[in-house]
Amino acid sequence: MSTPTSKDPLHGVTLEAILVYLVENLGWGAMAEEVRVRCFEYDPSIQSSLKFLRRTPWARAKVEQLYVRCLRQRG
Numbered sequence: 001m002s003t004p005t006s007k008d009p010l011h012g013v014t015l016e017a018i019l020v021y022l023v024e025n026l027g028w029g030a031m032a033e034e035v036r037v038r039c040f041e042y043d044p045s046i047q048s049s050l051k052f053l054r055r056t057p058w059a060r061a062k063v064e065q066l067y068v069r070c071l072r073q074r075g
Contacts, residue, residue: 009071010064015063018064018067019046019049019050021067021070022063023046028044031066035059037056039052039053
């Protein structure tokens with residue numbers, strides 16, 4: 001019996017993993033252009049971004065959308 005697989009690209013991916021992926025593939029500058037938040041523009045770090053995004057649903061949604069777009073573009 002096989003287990004069903006989710007078609008949702010965000011399924012099972014942590015917010016930290018999303019941020020690490022985006023930083024490695026885009027960099028903080030490109031992320032700041034796509035999602036206009038201070039935590040990406042000034043003294044960016046994974047920890048400060050996680051804290052902000054966990055408290056700010058609209059920004060988290062934009063970061064998740066950016067992640068999905070990057071996944072689709074890369075194949």
